[in-house]
Amino acid sequence: MQPPKTVSLENLGEEPYASILCYPRANPAEIRNRIEELRLHGVKVLEFAGKAHASNIPVLGKGYVGVVVIAHLKGQRVALKMRRIDADRTDFKHEAEMLQKANALGVGPKFIAESTNFMLSQLIDGDLIETWLETHREKELIRKVLVDIMEQCWRLDKSGLDHGEISKATKHLLVDKDNHAFIVDFETASIVRKVINVTSVCQFLFMGNSRAAKILGEVFGQKPKSELIGALKNFKKNTNRQNFEGLLEMCLGA
Numbered sequence: 001m002q003p004p005k006t007v008s009l010e011n012l013g014e015e016p017y018a019s020i021l022c023y024p025r026a027n028p029a030e031i032r033n034r035i036e037e038l039r040l041h042g043v044k045v046l047e048f049a050g051k052a053h054a055s056n057i058p059v060l061g062k063g064y065v066g067v068v069v070i071a072h073l074k075g076q077r078v079a080l081k082m083r084r085i086d087a088d089r090t091d092f093k094h095e096a097e098m099l100q101k102a103n104a105l106g107v108g109p110k111f112i113a114e115s116t117n118f119m120l121s122q123l124i125d126g127d128l129i130e131t132w133l134e135t136h137r138e139k140e141l142i143r144k145v146l147v148d149i150m151e152q153c154w155r156l157d158k159s160g161l162d163h164g165e166i167s168k169a170t171k172h173l174l175v176d177k178d179n180h181a182f183i184v185d186f187e188t189a190s191i192v193r194k195v196i197n198v199t200s201v202c203q204f205l206f207m208g209n210s211r212a213a214k215i216l217g218e219v220f221g222q223k224p225k226s227e228l229i230g231a232l233k234n235f236k237k238n239t240n241r242q243n244f245e246g247l248l249e250m251c252l253g254a
């Protein structure tokens with residue numbers, strides 16, 4: 001992996017950074033176009049750093065739609081999601097709309113700006129949930145963070161906004177250095193689909209084969225599967241605050 005590097009706009013046309021800006025492969029017209037688009041946003045510099053990588057270059061993250069890096073904007077460091085050339089999306093309109101709806105509920109990194117190939121949002125400086133769990137073993141702190149995540153999912157459920165990829169929570173739950181949890185990637189979110197945020201996150205955190213489920217089993221004790229399934233069924237059948245709290249108690253109770 002190459003060392004982290006800060007690259008100014010004028011130098012983004014050069015490899016290897018050009019092919020990260022236009023992942024997975026740069027072409028001269030697209031590069032010019034994207035550098036200009038960044039200039040219009042007021043971005044002056046990109047920072048290639050982070051625990052993930054794209055073609056051996058450190059980045060904040062990479063998915064099927066975007067590569068996420070740090071951008072310097074008006075003296076601040078922000079997250080820049082760059083549309084992959086091979087993404088099956090033509091722009092960031094939908095994601096920006098969904099993220100702003102989530103923001104209104106106090107969920108997700110704060111939206112900043114969007115254009116055809118880029119979306120800017122609050123930089124979450126921290127770790128993916130499983131890495132965070134591996135490095136934080138204080139039971140009360142873990143409970144606080146997980147209750148927060150479940151409450152965020154509850155608010156999304158109540159407002160009819162389904163995230164769509166909570167089941168892939170390994171990549172979509174981040175915890176920052178102040179131990180605040182963030183749900184990211186509203187790219188596949190929907191306001192028409194049935195909402196399953198709470199049940200999906202519960203399955204991922206407490207029932208699946210994820211590393212998270214294993215660690216939480218160690219911290220809170222393995223809950224009997226049948227009881228968890230019962231509480232989830234109850235919640236699905238009668239989605240109300242009381243049953244949500246019952247679920248919280250079941251998953252994160254003493």
Ligand SMILES: Nc1ncnc2c1ncn2[C@@H]1O[C@H](COP(=O)(O)OP(=O)(O)O)[C@@H](O)[C@H]1O
Nearest residue numbers: 061062063064065066068079109123124171185
């Ligand atoms: N605002 C952010 N701050 C820090 N890291 C982020 C932010 N948004 C996304 N990431 C990281 O980048 C990865 C890819 O972003 P994501 O929005 O999931 O892209 P995709 O739609 O391609 O899956 C995420 O899994 C996460 O690790």
Ligand SMILES: [Mg+2]
Nearest residue numbers: 063064171185
């Ligand atoms: Mg994603």
